[in-house]
Amino acid sequence: MPDTKQDVLDMLRDLTELTLLEEGDPQSFRVRAYENASQAIATEATDLGRLSLKDLQKIRGVGKSTSEKIRELLETGRVAKLELLRQKYPRSLVALLRLQGVGPKALRRLQTELGVQSLDDLRRALAEQRLRGLKGFGEKSERKLAEAIARLEQEGALDRTPISVALPHAQRMVAELSQVTGVTHASYCGSLRRFAETVGDIDIVVAGSNPTAVMDAVVALSSVDRVLGRGETKTSIVTQRGIQVDVRVVQAHQLGAALLYFTGSKSHNVKLRQRALKRGWTLNEYALSELEGGKVIASKTEREIYEALGLPFIAPELREDWGEIEAAESGRLPQPYDALSGDFHVHTSLSGDGRASLEQMVKAAIARGYGVLALTDHAEGTVSGVSREALLDQRQQIQALQKELGSTLRLLHGVELNVGPEGQLDYDPEFRQRFDWCVASVHSHFELEREAQTRRLLTAMQDPSVRMLGHLTARMIGGRPPIQLDLSRVFAAAKDRQIAVEVNGALPRLDPGAGALAEALKHDVTFLLTSDAHDTSELPLIDFAARHAFKARIPGSQIANTWSAERLSAFTAGR
Numbered sequence: 052m053p054d055t056k057q058d059v060l061d062m063l064r065d066l067t068e069l070t071l072l073e074e075g076d077p078q079s080f081r082v083r084a085y086e087n088a089s090q091a092i093a094t095e096a097t098d099l100g101r102l103s104l105k106d107l108q109k110i111r112g113v114g115k116s117t118s119e120k121i122r123e124l125l126e127t128g129r130v131a132k133l134e135l136l137r138q139k140y141p142r143s144l145v146a147l148l149r150l151q152g153v154g155p156k157a158l159r160r161l162q163t164e165l166g167v168q169s170l171d172d173l174r175r176a177l178a179e180q181r182l183r184g185l186k187g188f189g190e191k192s193e194r195k196l197a198e199a200i201a202r203l204e205q206e207g208a209l210d211r212t213p214i215s216v217a218l219p220h221a222q223r224m225v226a227e228l229s230q231v232t233g234v235t236h237a238s239y240c241g242s243l244r245r246f247a248e249t250v251g252d253i254d255i256v257v258a259g260s261n262p263t264a265v266m267d268a269v270v271a272l273s274s275v276d277r278v279l280g281r282g283e284t285k286t287s288i289v290t291q292r293g294i295q296v297d298v299r300v301v302q303a304h305q306l307g308a309a310l311l312y313f314t315g316s317k318s319h320n321v322k323l324r325q326r327a328l329k330r331g332w333t334l335n336e337y338a339l340s341e342l343e344g345g346k347v348i349a350s351k352t353e354r355e356i357y358e359a360l361g362l363p364f365i366a367p368e369l370r371e372d373w374g375e376i377e378a379a380e381s382g383r384l385p386q387p388y389d390a391l392s393g394d395f396h397v398h399t400s401l402s403g404d405g406r407a408s409l410e411q412m413v414k415a416a417i418a419r420g421y422g423v424l425a426l427t428d429h430a431e432g433t434v435s436g437v438s439r440e441a442l443l444d445q446r447q448q449i450q451a452l453q454k455e456l457g458s459t460l461r462l463l464h465g466v467e468l469n470v471g472p473e474g475q476l477d478y479d480p481e482f483r484q485r486f487d488w489c490v491a492s493v494h495s496h497f498e499l500e501r502e503a504q505t506r507r508l509l510t511a512m513q514d515p516s517v518r519m520l521g522h523l524t525a526r527m528i529g530g531r532p533p534i535q536l537d538l539s540r541v542f543a544a545a546k547d548r549q550i551a552v553e554v555n556g557a558l559p560r561l562d563p564g565a566g567a568l569a570e571a572l573k574h575d576v577t578f579l580l581t582s583d584a585h586d587t588s589e590l591p592l593i594d595f596a597a598r599h600a601f602k603a604r605i606p607g608s609q610i611a612n613t614w615s616a617e618r619l620s621a622f623t624a625g626r
Contacts, residue, residue, distance in 0.1 A: 056092060057223045058273055059099055062124050062133060063089040063117070065291070068145060069136035075156040087112040090406055092121075094586055100125055128273055142293035143169035149530050150199045151497070152192070160185055170210075174200070202532045211249035212294050213529035215558035218243060220294060221253050224272060228298070231268045233261035235303055240313040244367045246598045248528050248561055252295040254313045262300040269298045305337050307352035312336035318372035326360045368602040385604050388580075388597055391612040392619060393423035394590065396467070396490055396521060396553060396581035401445055402428040403435030406586040409448055415587035417460050422616055423623070425463040425488040430477035432469030433494050439482060442466060463487035463623065467521060472496040472503075474510025476517075483516035488623065490553070492521030493534060501535035508536065512544050518623070519551040519579055522562040530559070538567055542574040549622075551579045551611060556596030557589075568603035577622070578610045 067085040071077055091112030092099070099107070099121065107118035120130050144162060147153050147170065153161075161167040164185055165176050177197055182188045221239035228237045234257055238244070241254035257265050262284045269286045270278050279287040284300045301309040312320060312335065320334075327334040333342050338350035339359055349355040354364045362379045369375040369385065378384045398405040399412050405428065407415075416424040426449065429436045437445075449464045456462070465488030468476045476483060476491065483489060491511045499507065511517060523541075524533030545552055552571060555562045560583070563571065571578070580596035582589055600610065607613045611622055 056095065056099055057219060058124060059092055059121055060089060061219075061274070061292075062120070062130055063092065066120070066130075066133055066136070068148075069133070069140050071155045072140050072145065072148075072158060073136060075154075075159055077155070084114055084117060088114070088117045090586075094406055094588055137291070141168060146170065146293075147173060149203060150196060151202075151532060152195050152199055157187065160187065170200070199532070211251055211529070212292075213249055213559065214243070214247065214561070215528065216292060217250045217253055217294060218558065220274065220290060220292065220296075221255065224253075224255060224274070224296065224298075227272060228255065228257055228265060228268055231257075231259065231261075231264050233264060234259040236306055238310065240310060241315060244314045245316065245370055246368045246602050248564065252297060255296065255298045256306070256309045256313055257298060257300045258303045258306040258309075259300055260303075265298070265300045301337070303351075305350050307354070307356055308334070308338045308350045309336050311353045311356055314367050314370060316371050319370040319376070322372060322376050323356075323360060326362075330360075366601070368598055369604075371602075373604075385601065385606070387601055388607045388610060388613050390420065391580060391593060391597065392614070392616065393421045393425070393461075393612060394582050394584070394593055395423075395425040395463075395465075395488065395519060395551075395579045395612075395623075396427050396555070396583045397424060397590070398428050398467075398583075398585045399426060399445075401437050401441060402585070404429070404585055405435075409445065409452070411587050412584070412590075413452060413456070413460065413462065415590050417456075419590060421460060423461040423463065423619065425465040425490075425623075427465040427467045427488065427490050430466050430468045432471065432477040436469070436477070437466075439478060461620075465489060467492055468511075468517070469494050470507060470511045472499060472507060474507045474513075476511055476514055480514070480516070483514065486516065488518055489516040490519045490521040491517045493525040497525055497531060497534050499534070501537060504534045505537040505540055508541055509544055512541075512548055512550055517548075517550055519553050520545065521553050521581075522555045522557075522560050522583070523552060524562055524564065524567060526562055526564065527559050528561060533562075533564060533567070538570045539574070542571045542576050545576050546574050549577070551577045551622075553583075554578050554580050554596045554600045554605075554610075555583050556581060556592040556594065556599070557583045558592070558595060561595065561599045565603055568600070568605060572603075572605065572609075576609065578605060580610060580612050 063085050067082055070081050070085060074081060091110050095110060104118050104122050107113055107121055108115055120132065124130050147158055165181055167173050167176055176182055177193055180193065182193045183190050221243055225237045225239055228234060236258040237255065239253055239255050242250045243253055259265055266281055266286045269288060270281065274290045275288045276291045277289050279289060287295060287297045289295050324334045327339060331342050332339055332348055339348045339356050340346060349359045357364050363384060365375055365379055397412055399409045400407055413424065431438055446464050449462050453462050464486055466486050467490045470491050470493050526533035578600065580593050580600060582592040584590045584592060611619055
């Protein structure tokens with residue numbers, strides 16, 4: 052029976068999404084109740100399996116009805132209400148919410164009036180011009196929907212799973228399979244291990260002495276919706292979130308070859324096999340071995356295989372055939388970053404969406420060994436925004452805390468300003484300039500044309516208070532496409548005005564994307580890796596920002612978090 056926090060969080064996420072479709076209102080009581088419960092459970096340290104119905108109701112944000120569903124899940128492995136909603140709204144339909152301009156009410160109308168149940172159904176309806184006859188739709192709506200589909204196709208996001216969904220699934224499965232008797236290793240591979248923004252499926256490699264026990268465990272996983280096929284050493288399943296997972300079992304001495312093979316990418320592996328052939332060897336998922344005679348050269352670890360092929364170890368994030376093998380040959384392989392000195396985008400419970408106090412966030416930052424922390428609660432221009440009076444009170448608290456901390460941790464009193472459609476910022480110029488650190492971010496008006504969006508950011512960047520651009524393109528991977536920008540002009544302005552560009556580590560964002568980061572490299576922009584944390588448990592998200600930036604080959608010299616304390620202090624002191 053499921054007894055983990057992740058099972059409950061998965062259930063609440065599905066209930067939130069499907070109830071949103073059912074009621075058509077993101078602010079409905081039930082939708083908000085599930086969202087609040089999810090936030091509460093995410094920070095709950097107690098083993099949920101040990102909590103009674105009454106104990107669950109004592110958790111702030113978890114009501115009676117939600118508590119009953121949690122107990123139902125923990126005791127039976129299913130939730131009747133959720134099963135009914137899943138039947139009514141199949142995954143193929145829910146996936147259409149990724150399209151910009153398709154909200155829950157519009158999707159319900161497409162389903163009930165046009166019989167749309169999938170992307171293919173929607174494409175047919177658009178081709179036949181049937182949407183323009185629906186209330187709330189028209190020729191313009193048809194054109195915008197077609198453009199939204201084209202954008203997601205161009206980004207490769209259609210029919211793929213965002214990393215924010217795939218990674219927690221993979222981590223939980225790996226943890227469960229690691230407990231199977233005889234298993235000595237389990238890890239996810241494929242594009243997920245390469246830290247791709249979206250994945251087609253999940254590959255898991257297990258090393259163990261009892262393949263049958265592993266296969267039994269795979270089909271018994273609580274997240275399994277159906278089994279596609281089962282063999283002696285490979286089983287394929289589809290999860291309740293619609294993700295295909297392929298699990299393979301190898302012997303311990305084959306683990307390195309299997310990890311290398313199933314991590315990919317395909318073109319990276321092809322080049323490795325070509326190197327092997329030049330040496331009279333062959334490379335497959337079992338070993339690097341001689342073509343004649345079959346003597347094994349290396350197979351236990353990836354490092355041994357790379358070394359035998361005359362290469363240093365190449366990190367999984369880099370294995371995309373983007374020149375990493377040539378860089379490895381010439382000693383120019385990018386290296387992971389040194390320890391990060393601080394975080395420059397962090398929220399507290401003062402923000403409407405924050406879940407930890409100022410003191411809790413500071414304590415957690417000290418535990419991570421930080422030397423600097425910027426507290427950047429939302430300004431008044433967003434739903435979760437804070438009044439100037441509340442921010443002035445917070446400033447006094449921060450000053451008092453700083454006296455207690457001394458040189459242990461340098462606190463910056465910051466704010467996340469909202470960039471309006473014309474580039475306007477929250478509060479007045481004098482008030483903004485009294486902050487130590489101002490982040491400027493787009494939170495609305497995502498549909499503006501490229502020139503208007505570009506002008507919007509360039510205008511905001513003229514304000515002397517702005518020190519960093521937050522989640523630059525405002526994208527949500529697999530959901531909201533990036534706003535359209537002339538990136539060359541934005542990055543040139545950032546360089547000219549010494550404004551840092553954030554690399555946001557929140558998995559739904561990982562913003563800017565790979566293409567935008569590649570453009571930024573041409574302009575020698577200064578980056579800051581951040582967590583955009585809203586709770587102490589989210590501070591480690593900065594490590595995802597580091598992996599994302601490393602994959603994009605951003606050198607440590609351009610990441611201010613890796614600089615010396617003196618250089619970083621000079622940069623944050625102001626222009």
